[in-house]
Amino acid sequence: MIVADKKPIEEIIDEIKEHERILILGCNECVTVCEAGGKKEVGVLASALRMYFLNEGKEVKVDEKTLERQCDHEYLEEIRSMIDQYDAVVSLACGVGVQFTAEKYHSMPVYPGVNTCFMVVTEERGLWTERCQGCGECILARTGAICPVSRCAKRVLNGPCGGSTDGKCEINKEIDCAWQLIVDRLKALDRLDDYEKISPLKDWSTDRAGGPRKVIREDVQQ
């Protein structure tokens, strides 16, 4: 899933302080799982903002709503009938949801309420770690299903670099060296001989380098 982290409330206040009718819009998907932008967090943020405006002596309406998803037309349509009551939306969805909301309601200011991070696993409650950068050309078959693109600080495809020490990355002793993990995994699979196969130059045109990407699936289009 995608993990997001909370934005400092001061930053949100700074963006919205001139508005008087604000909708805090949550999302019931990834940001709910990572406890940054679900119904509960919408409530917490709305209460904090109401308190802030009250202390400032300002009369500001702060409402709450959480959609099933903000990355699909059908769910975003659910607020069409109510959107005119507001002069700003703070979306607690990931950056995708923020943008899709803004695209749909073209004259409505939409502000991000979280910092969208990356694609993760939940290692334990409150700890999410990166596994994928969506490079568009998966090489996991070659690397024992451990991704050097997302998990190596230099994304070396023929690693490890000289900085791998005691299984950890040179940039931080808390970070596993992806290539140590790959070597360990190849050993476990009895495939260590594969280590000596050189990974060829990667086609990064399917990555960010190729510009904004789309997936078109004619077989599922109507």
Next chain:
Amino acid sequence: MKPKTPSKLEKVLAAGHLAVTSECGPPRGSDPEVIVKKAELIKDHVDSVNITDNQTSVTRMCSLAACIRLKLLGLDPVLQMVTRDRNRIALQSDILGAASFDINNILCLSGDHQSFGDCATGQNVHDLDSMQLIQTIRHMRDEGKFLGGDDIKRPPEMFVGAAANPFADPFEIRVPRLAKKIAAGAEFIQTQCIYNLDKFEEWMKQVVDRGLHEKVSILAGMTPMKSAGMARYMKNRVPGMDVPDEVVKRLSDTPKEKQAEEGINICVEAIQRLKEVEGVRGFHVMAIEWEEKVPEIVERSGLYPRPKVD
């Protein structure tokens, strides 16, 4: 072994001599005299001189410009090139630029992570890795073609090198990793600084057992310690460095004013020992901001005078 390029380093090795290389870090400014002065200190005692490429990710004068300065002085520079800062367009372009000044050696590296340097919030590139950079240069040189497939007019003539760290983890792939770099096209290797001689010799034995020493020229990396403090720093703070306790102890048991001299002694003794190790084809003496000591180390190690090759 017949040299394939006009590189002096390659010729020295091909003639069967133990090669000696050293390195200079470019200045944090545009004064060319800094690099020229460093080169003057060592030029008669080494065959070739590496110029580092923004080492430890601290921004400096570019390696290519500093290499050109050395070339104009008649030296044989080794252009260090990291994949951290350039994509495949810039890498190929800089290789051609270097070749236009007849710079005939290149060392392919991934480069320290930018978080260590003065631009910790910057991007890194890593379009290629060091292994793929080796392949790229060999492709440009041997096929005379760009990565995109077009012909290169006057292809680069470069002796292609790579780094090897016999001490980094995981140890079981340290020799396979060397084999991989050789398969990618590496012709010479400069190793990480060696202080743990036993572990290095163990690695070399595995290298020889696989016959890799016949396919690549291995230059053992030597860095003299200036003080016990430097030894402790290298041991504890520099990634991938193996400094045994006895080295730290030998320096810290030495009075402070004599530690630098003792550091040189340790370095010379190590070279003397490693000269006898099968497969060691020379030494890469990295006297960090201590270039003036290179002549003494080379002379005391019995590696002077340097051979003349045409």
